[in-house]
Structures are given as structure tokens and as C-alpha cells.
Amino acid sequence: MDWDDLRIFLAVARAESLSGAGRRLGMDASTVGRRIMRLEQAVGASLFAKTPQGYRLTAEGGRLVAPAEAAEKAAVAVVESTRREEGIGGQLRVGVPDGCANYLMPQVARNLAEAHPRLEIQIVALPRVVNLSKREADMAIAVSPPDTGRLTVQRLSDYRLHLAGHRDYLDRHPPITGLGDLKAHRMIGYIPDMIFDRELDYLSETGVHTAAITSNAVSVQMQAIRAGAGLGIVHDFAIPFVEGLQVILPERISLTRSFWLLRHADDRDSRRLGILADALAHGIRNEIARLEQQVFAPTDRRA
Template sequence: MDWDDLKLFLAVARAESLSGAGKALRVDPATVGRRIARLEEGLGARLFSKSPQGYALTEEGARILAHAERAELAVTGATEELRGHAQGLTGQIRIGAPDGCANYLLPQVLARICDANPGLEVQIVALPRVFNLSKREADMAIAVSRPSTGRLTVQKLTDYSLSLAAARDYLAAHPPITRPEDLRDHRIIGYIADMIFDKELDYLGQLGLDQVPLASNSVSVQLNWLRHGAGVGVVHDFARPSAPELARILPAMRLTRSFWLIRHADDGRVARLNRFADELATGLRKEVARLEAAA
């Protein structure tokens, strides 16, 4: 069994389809299918079971998976040594992050890391959901709560704060807000309740605000509603410098949350990813502190 066969096997196992694996490897799906069939024939075992839902690992395939992932790490480590990654970060790294972090923190933090490492390519995947690192949807992910299951390493990045806010023009045109009960007289902006993918994002529930006439699963959409005077909502303090139209209200109702860096456990042996994680953590902490001080 050679590395090319294992690479195809890993791609199908993670994508659970020939088309997904082909797209990831830039190989025609029919070619992927033929080579998987050839691999199964050579091993004398079925590695995948096919169904309308896609390709699922068989028991034999699951046993090979860990070996294939170790081979992937070995190849990655050897490639890094040959390319001299000790002199700088190179190659492609994909990081998944929630909407607020991806929009208001990561662009400037990662731009500075890339400026210092010209050979580095970074992809930010901003999706309102939890990332599956076992399927290699990303090399690492930032989350708002610490996972309790899976073969993962977890590192706390930083705490951050959120505040109730509204546009100054909105506040001037509506009844004053001096106590929590006053919020009942205002239109609330927040998340779509059944699309909150992490309990830590249920800000309004914690504040006792159940009616949300204007809702979106996107932090950016919520922020733009607030900027245009549509109502009152919760805003990341690190995002407020980008929206000078907003004023903080009821400061005693300030919330605190945390960002966590999540990685696949096996990646702890990849020096390049370790260095990137260290630089990311340092940069993110500094940026949150800088923006919250300016808010």
C-alpha cells in the first residue's frame, strides 16, 4: 500500500463521497472510485459501504483509518523538514471560526501573521456551526465553548465581552432605557432561536429577552440592523469600534464569553501547526484587548 492510495482513502473517508474526495484532491471522481476499488481488491477487504447517503467506513476501513492518519502526519512532517519550515510558516492552513470572530478579529490578526510569513496561505471558513476536525473540514477551529468529546486538544485563547447597544439615532427617537424592564418597549435584534448552535450564543435568553422580532444567524446582519437603527441587541465589544454609530446601554448587563482553539489531537506533532497556533493565540489576545479598550 503506497501513500497515494492512503491519501485517496482518507479523502473519501472524510468527504463520505467520491465527488467530495475528488474535489479535495483535484481528481476526477470516477478515477477516485477506480482507485478505491483497486485498493480494496489489493487488500482483499471492503473499506466502504455505499448507500444513498454516501460512502461510510466499514469495520475494516475504520481499522485502517488510524494507520492512514499516522502516515499522513509522517509525510507532512517529512515535507516540513525538507522545505525548512523552521525559517517561516509556509503552505496552506484552514481555520474555522464563528461569525463574529471571523469578521472582526481574524482578518487583521491573520494578515499580520501572513505579512511575517510570505509563504503562508490562510483560509477562514466563517460558518455558524461546529466544525468536524476529524473529517478535516479545517486544520483547526475557534469555538465559543469547550468541547467535551472527541480526540481533540483544546486551548483557551481569551475571554471577550458583549454589551447591549443601539444606534444613537434610534435611542434619540425612542423611549429611554435606564433599567432592564425598559427593554420591553423596544424592538430586539438577535439570533434565530432554533439556529443557535451553541448554548453560549444564547445571549438574549440569559438576559431574559425571549421575543426577537428581528433575527438572523449572522452576527454581521445583526450588527448592520443595529447600525441602521432597527432596534436594540447584543454586540461584541470588539466589534463596536467598527460601528461608531452604536452606543452601549445598561452596562451592568455586560456578558463575558471565551474563545477556545480546537485541534485534532494528532496535529500536536506537526511543528508548523503548533507555531501557527501559538502566533494565532498571541495575536488574538492582543487584538481583543486593543479593540475592547477602544470600544
């Protein structure tokens, strides 16, 4: 049985579509489909059933997943052993919450790329937790540790958040001296029914439970705050990127959250991914510390 056919089989099983597998593999969907047909002929069984929701594994296909993943692991080990002295290359896909993706990962990716010139770094910013079981990414950063799944979980770093507004907004609205004053101000936050993790429910800690402008993306919320549209809870590590942003009531509203690094349990023995995970963790920690130090420096941004 051809390993390359098994590789394509796994991509379809994880993406649940020919087009999704093709995008991951750099092939067109018709080629993926032909290769799946060839594999089905080789094993003498249908591996997928086409449904309105996509390509679902048959019973025969489900039985092939474990040996295919074992072959995948063996192939990766061979590549790692032959390239050990050349440095790390290939593709690294990381699933990241969009706040981390926008304000931390560009600098971390720059340093990784400089250390490993042959490495292709893909940053997947999604308003949900990336599904490692379906191999949507090689590793993921989450805002809370998962309760289920065959994963290895590593705490990366705590990070802080504060209420903030742009000085253009603050100059045009009543002063804020206590939590009660916030009721007279426009708030910006997450769309309530699109909060995919309880750790993202920030506004409840301000005493204001509804927002006038909402988005499922941190970057959109930040741009609305930057435009003077209202106040919102922002990551301290994002504040240095926005000139004119001022922290409000830091003694009363101060949140701490954590980032967690998730990897598939089957990858724990991968030397390559272990090195890259350590480098990613080190980079995230350093970048959070560097940026947060700027927030309450002597020339701080408190309102």
C-alpha cells in the same frame, strides 16, 4: 501501497463524499472515485459503502483509517523537516465562529500571511463547531470547551459583549434608563432553535426572551442593528467597525465569554501546526485587546 492513495482515502472518509473530498484535494470527483477503486483493488476489499447519506466506511475501511493517519503524520513530519529553514508554507484551514471570523480573523490572517508568505490561510466560518475528527479543518476556535473528542484544548482569551443600538434607532425610540424599558424596544438576536452552543444564548440576560428579528449569523444581526432595526447583544470587538453604534446600560448588561483553540490530539507533535497555533492564539488575544480598548475610551459610546 501508494501514500497518495491513502491521502485520498482519508479525505473521502472525512468528507463522506467524493465531491467533498475532491474540493479539499483540488481534484474532480471522478478522479477521486477512480483512485479509491484503485486502492480497493490493491487491498482486495471494499473500503466504502455508498448510501443515501454519502460514502460510509466498511469494516475493512475502518481498519485502514489508523494506519492511513499514521502515514499522514509521518508524511507531514518529513515535509516539516525538509522545509524547516524555508519558513512555514502549505495550507492552514481554521474553523471559526462567524463573529470571530468577521471581526478578528481578517487582521490575524493578514499578520500570519505577512510572517509566512508561502502559507495559504483558509477561514471556515460556520454556524456550528467544526468537526476536527473528520478533518474539516486543521484547528478550530470554539466558544466553549468540548466535552468529548480526541482534542487538545487551549483557552485563548475572554471577550466581552454589551447591549447596543445604532443612534438612528435610539433617536427614533423612547429613552432607555433601565431594564424595564427594553420591553418597549425591538430586539435582534439568534434564531432560538439554531443556537448551537449555550454560550450564545445572550438575550436571556437582558430580561427579554423573544426577538423580532433573528439570524443564525452574527454578521447579519450586526447589519440589522447597523440599519437601525433594533437592539442586540454585540461583541465589544465588533463595535469599532460600526460608526454610530452606542452601548446601552453597560452597568446592567455586561457579558463575558471565552474563545478556545481546538486541535486534533494526533497533531500535538506537529512543529508546524504548533507554531501556527501559537501565532493564531497570540493574534486573537492582541486583536481582542486592541479593539475592546476602543469601546470605553474617553470618547465612549454609552447611551
